[in-house]
Amino acid sequence: MAIKLQRPVLIGGLGLSFSLWLLDSWQDTIAQLGEYSLFSLLAVGGGLWLLKQNHPKNSNPTLAVMPQDRETVSKAIAKAEAVITQFSDEAEKYNCVNAVHQVPTLREKAARLYVELDRQEIKLAVTGGKSVGKTTLVEVLKSNWNKQAISKTVSILETPALFTGIGSDEVSLTQAAACDLVLFLTNGDLTDTEFKTVQQLQAANQRVMLVFNKQDQYLPDERASILLSLKQRMQNNVVATAVSPLAIKVRKHSEDGSFEEWMEQPEADIKQLTPLLSEVLANQGFELVWATTMRKASVLQVEAKDLLNSIRKERALPVIEQYQWIAAAAAFANPVPALDILGTAAINAQMVIDLGNIYQQKFSLEQAKTVAGEMGGLMLKLGLVEISSKAIGTVLKSHAVTFVAGGLVQGVSAAYLTRLAALSLVEYLQQQEISVNSGNKLNLERLGQVLQNVFTQNQQMAVLQGFAKQGVKRLLPEAEVAA
Secondary structure, three states, rough: OOOOOOHHHHHHHHHHHHHHHHOOOHHHHHHHOOOOOHHHHHHOOOOOOOOOOOOOOOOOOOOEEEOOOHHHHHHHHHHHHHHHHHOOOOOOOOHOOOHHHHHHHHHHHHHHHHOOOOOOOOEEOOOOOOOOHHHHHHHHHHHHOOOOOOOOOEEEEEEOOOOOOHHHHHHHHHHHHOOEEEEEEEOOOOHHHHHHHHHHHHOOOOOEEEEEHHHHHHOOHHHHHHHHHHHHHOOEEEEEOOOOOOOOOEEEEOOOOOOOEEEEOOEEEEOHHHHHHHHHHHHHHHHHHHHHHHHHHHHOOOOOHHHHHHHHHHHHHHHHHHHHHHHHHHHHHHHOHHHHHHHHHHHHHHHHHHHHHHHHOOOOOHHHHHHHHHHHHHHHOOOOOOOOHHHHHHHHHHHHHHHOOHHHHHHHHHHHHHHHHHHHHHHHHHHHOOOOOOOOOOOHHHHHHHHHHHHHHHHOOHHHHHHHHHHHHHHHOOOOOOO
């Protein structure tokens, strides 16, 4: 997809700086901006105006919240379809051929979800670490479990063993996530790794039932202590089993004083599990299927959103490139520091508007200025401006042209900080719900996290050196840049 930008960088920067110099009415603004250092407001460029972020964290492993009606799930599917439609529209509008070809697959997945709503089969997953009794439990359930009270059919899937260190965890968890109810087996109190895995499943709104297997291998006091600990951690959502009990020695005495001994294999003990399992599936079968469908709808929405964001970012990057070099030209060519600051701030405000348009977030000029100001203050607070400026200065010291062109460090720093701000804005908007004019407010905490992440990714020496070389070529095209 080709993006044509027809705004000469150097001329645009000079023209804007000169025009701003003529605007006496902006003197108050200049004085206010003077409170910041030169490089601080060179950083002003990205930010957020309409942002809503706080996703509640699920720190306690409680039962998954299941949808209570079919309509709730239908709305979730419709939400995914809306993102698919947005993706399709923008892919066609901007002639993204590869993206257009992916639309039919997404629509087919959405259509299957409506069929999934009325699925008459309940899918049960049995998972856990190695040698916890998964295979035996599946066999015992298939042969001994009376499912007459359940209106739906039940299929049982055993996942590959978790925690084997050979990359099977992702496969196992993916298979478990596609099922309606997960039986998670453990042979004792939960290890930290097991507990985190259960939390991961429940954070994805997956219904999990913990099965304390091999209870017969513990003394009564130990068994009671472990079971109490598991129930406290799992909100009582625990059952104890012994699907393959240890053989016991049986001795038969005769009247003459002799005796016979042999080893006898007790029957599997699943008397706690099967009644509870039957009750859950009989009373909550529809809700379990709906919850699975809702998870799949969320996954589909994320898939479509990622594809949409990819074509939006493809459009955004040339815009960022344009404004970073306009900012560089303004800072490099303008002899008055205050006007350098003002020019860069104005450039970045317009950049916020242009990037907002790409992400369907409409900013007025005043809103964009406010966003730029918020971003500048945050970058100052995080210390990114000073660190970046010093790093750019260090890199440019290796070039003789640095000592000839005193504004070169300022120009390249302005471009670099403008790019960081813009990339932060883009990444932040990509994480938000796909919406139009949502009117959400700036979340400084989340914005700070995004800024720090983007800064870390772009602060590597190789990145800085490459960027500095580009800056020298742009601002001093006749200078020879050292390799």
